Amino acid sequence: MGTLSRVGRWLRGRYGSVAVVTGAAVLLTACGNGMGQNADDIVIGLVASETGALAATAKGLPELAQGWASWVNQTQGGINGRHVKVIVADDGSSAATGISRVRRLVNKDRVIALVGNFSSVSDGAEPILAQRKIPSMTAIPNTPKWTQSPVFIPLSRTPPNSVIAKAMTAEASGAKKWAGLICAESPACDVTNVWSTVSPKLGLDYFGSIKVAAGAPSYAAQCLAFKQAGVDYVQLGLPMMVTTRVIRDCQQQGYQPKYGIDTLAWDPALLSIPGLQVFGDSYTLPWFADHPALDEYKKLENTYVSQESWRRFTSIASFAALEVFRKAMTQADAEPTAAGVLAAMAALHDENLGGLLPNTLGGFNAGKGPQPALNCYFAAGIDDGEYVIPDDIRPLCVDVTV
Numbered sequence: 203m204g205t206l207s208r209v210g211r212w213l214r215g216r217y218g219s220v221a222v223v224t225g226a227a228v229l230l231t232a233c234g235n236g237m238g239q240n241a242d243d244i245v246i247g248l249v250a251s252e253t254g255a256l257a258a259t260a261k262g263l264p265e266l267a268q269g270w271a272s273w274v275n276q277t278q279g280g281i282n283g284r285h286v287k288v289i290v291a292d293d294g295s296s297a298a299t300g301i302s303r304v305r306r307l308v309n310k311d312r313v314i315a316l317v318g319n320f321s322s323v324s325d326g327a328e329p330i331l332a333q334r335k336i337p338s339m340t341a342i343p344n345t346p347k348w349t350q351s352p353v354f355i356p357l358s359r360t361p362p363n364s365v366i367a368k369a370m371t372a373e374a375s376g377a378k379k380w381a382g383l384i385c386a387e388s389p390a391c392d393v394t395n396v397w398s399t400v401s402p403k404l405g406l407d408y409f410g411s412i413k414v415a416a417g418a419p420s421y422a423a424q425c426l427a428f429k430q431a432g433v434d435y436v437q438l439g440l441p442m443m444v445t446t447r448v449i450r451d452c453q454q455q456g457y458q459p460k461y462g463i464d465t466l467a468w469d470p471a472l473l474s475i476p477g478l479q480v481f482g483d484s485y486t487l488p489w490f491a492d493h494p495a496l497d498e499y500k501k502l503e504n505t506y507v508s509q510e511s512w513r514r515f516t517s518i519a520s521f522a523a524l525e526v527f528r529k530a531m532t533q534a535d536a537e538p539t540a541a542g543v544l545a546a547m548a549a550l551h552d553e554n555l556g557g558l559l560p561n562t563l564g565g566f567n568a569g570k571g572p573q574p575a576l577n578c579y580f581a582a583g584i585d586d587g588e589y590v591i592p593d594d595i596r597p598l599c600v601d602v603t604v
Contacts, residue, residue, distance in 0.1 A: 244286045244538045246527065247313035248520065249303060249321040254295025255387070255416060258442040259466055260320050262511030263520055264290045267318065269506035270524050277501075281531050284538060288524075289313060297323045304330055315339065315543045317527045318520030320466075328354065335569055336540045337547060339527065341485050341519040341559065342466065345390065349573050355547055355566055356576055357523055358485040358559060363577040363600040365393045366400050367483040368437050368462055370600060371581070373404040375460050375481045377435030381428055382411030383421070383448060384439035391439050396604050403602045409433050416444050425452035428459065435481075437462035442469045449475060465515040465582060473587050480584035483598075487558050488582045489518045490589050495557040498525065522558055529553060544569035560597035577601075 293300030300323025343356035401408035536542035551564035
């Protein structure tokens with residue numbers, strides 16, 4: 203246990219005692235699936251941004267998916283006695299490419315579901331999936347469509363709750379005046395209307411958000427604008443590799459506020475920045491938590507998935523989605539078809555994977571109508587080179603509305 207600093211004291215003061223986890227990682231080689239496809243296999247797809255602007259965040263997902271399939275086939279008897287195969291498709295961080303990849307998964311690979319995606323495409327692929335009644339489920343739902351489509355099944359907090367959680371995390375950190383530094387490349391990054399609406403309800407002074415390009419040579423001007431305005435907490439809505447550049451540019455200007463960073467964008471390089479305080483909200487239990495709900499996930503580390511790929515928030519979120527799929531299919535003894543998956547998900551109730559997910563799942567209108575909104579998450583932080591979480595980590599839930 204290390205000496206607690208600011209984020210650690212925040213977590214302890216807010217939620218009780220905290221656990222400290224060092225960030226050192228050892229890269230090992232993961233085992234392959236070792237199986238070919240046959241007519242009896244359960245075949246599912248996973249769309250990931252392996253290349254392009256989101257590649258740093260999605261790194262590790264292909265290995266995680268194949269490692270999970272190997273673990274299930276080798277130690278769990280497959281799913282209902284059938285081998286499971288995961289076909290990973292790279293969307294290139296492009297919606298157009300992603301739609302093309304989804305068509306291929308559906309028409310050529312004959313997947314019965316998409317499970318555990320981290321992708322820049324979701325809404326654009328929905329008509330393709332809806333026409334064929336093929337479900338897609340993820341623990342990282344990123345647009346309102348995830349509560350509107352009969353074939354989209356969200357497994358963790360949904361918009362706008364995922365956006366409101368950022369403001370709640372800022373308030374919980376003790377921030378007085380906060381701001382956003384968000385990506386200019388996508389309209390989805392601009393959530394200023396939500397933050398400006400909920401901030402007064404939380405007693406926060408919201409400066410507003412500044413849009414920046416990922417390829418900008420410097421972010422010094424934005425850092426100085428925040429510093430001069432007295433902003434003490436900056437929420438970064440940027441790709442993983444950009445966040446580190448922003449923080450270093452701000453430090454060079456003598457500006458070191460608290461930062462809010464979605465856990466999906468936690469670059470391991472953040473651990474090497476002295477004095478850095480990061481506050482995050484996670485879609486699942488953090489992978490470094492000491493909790494029995496992580497026992498199954500820990501079985502994959504080093505044996506089926508390298509430590510580098512395993513120690514990622516995108517990886518544990520995809521694992522959670524894959525495990526919900528496995529549990530639903532097993533509990534319902536479902537047929538290995540898209541219709542069977544929808545029926546299994548409709549029958550699912552009171553499931554949170556032993557606490558791995560912050561929301562208890564059930565009541566899905568799978569294949570028939572809109573899905574229930576989800577509003578809970580877990581808190582985590584980075585405190586001067588160490589990961590920190592509450593010892594009694596528990597779900598926190600959005601309790602304000604837009």
